[in-house]
Each structure stands twice: as C-alpha cells, then as structure tokens.
Amino acid sequence: MNRRPENVTAFIAIAETLFRSEKLPEAGRIVAARVFERLQTPSDDGARHHTRYPACDWLDAALAPFIDEDTGFGAAARALKALEPDLGWSRRSSGENGSENYIDAHVHGMICGPGGAESRYDVQLGFSLMLPHVRYPDHSHPPEEAYVLFTPGEFRQNGGAWFDPGIGGGIHNVRNNPHAMRSGAVPFLAMWTLLTKTDD
C-alpha cells in the first residue's frame, strides 16, 4: 500500500527530528537515519495488534508532563495520543532480573513495525511505557537499535552501571547487546527504533 495516514506521517516526521539530536550517541543517529530513509516508502500489510494491556492506561500520565509544551516532545506526545487507537501493543513476559511487577507494569506501542499502525518488517519505530518503580528485564536482540528518552529514566548496557542519559538523550545498542531500563518515581516513556533487516 502506498498511502499513509496523516497521523502516521506526522509522528514519523517528529520522531525523525528527535533521533537527530546531538544528545544521542552518533551511532544511534546513524542507525535511525537508515530507518527513516526506509520509512520514506510506506509499506503496510494490514496486520494490527490492537489488544490492550493494563499499562496502556498509563499513556496519558506518561505524556501529561510535556503534552502541552511547544517543543519536539510536546509535538511527539500529541502525535502519539492521536495515534493511540491505531497502535500495535505488546509486552514481554520473559527475561532475567525484571522487577516482580514488570509484566503488568509495562507495555510497548508499535507505530511502524509488525502489527503497528503501519505494519511492516524492515524496521521498527515504537515506544516503551513503564509505570513508576519498574525494572524491565535484561534483553537483547539481533537488530541494531537506538532509544530516545522522553521522561526521566535509566538504562544499563552490557551489565554496566545504570545511567540516565537525560530527556532527549538515549542509547545505541549494537547487534545482540544486552540492555535494560528502569523507571524511578514517575512513569517512563522511551521511543526506540530498530533496523530489522540488514542490507549489509
């Protein structure tokens, strides 16, 4: 399919700007640039994972601190809210070192990727939402990945020290790099993008 709904187009444009930030590691900006190059061509097989999970109800609370701001994050929050009925939802239920509550206390929303608002398999563009005081399990995946943090929160890579890259900052994961994330006193929201089919 070659047509793309306006709410998807709007979110992609805002996300592209946020992934270009100098606050991201350079390798993260590079992988994101390759994703957005692919996203210039719409592609949608129509699969939709619309089933919601308990943590979906925290989307508004996570976006509330910045949804009215005249910033890239404010624009992203409003664009995400506009996409809510079209998002693909999923959650993880396996992995080491997750906090006891993590399964019901997190959810992933897919914009572009399998089952998302634009269901495709060459890239993923989505976000993770966690309630306060949640530690997501250690995980890794073959595709290279970049994250951008929308809220306070911490990451850990390769069993190293936890760190908060700051709002607008993020991390870059090389292929199969173990990583985890955790929230503090407020809900956590981070956007991620993966290059799921490599062409090199």
Ligand SMILES: [Fe+2]
């Ligand atoms: Fe990841």
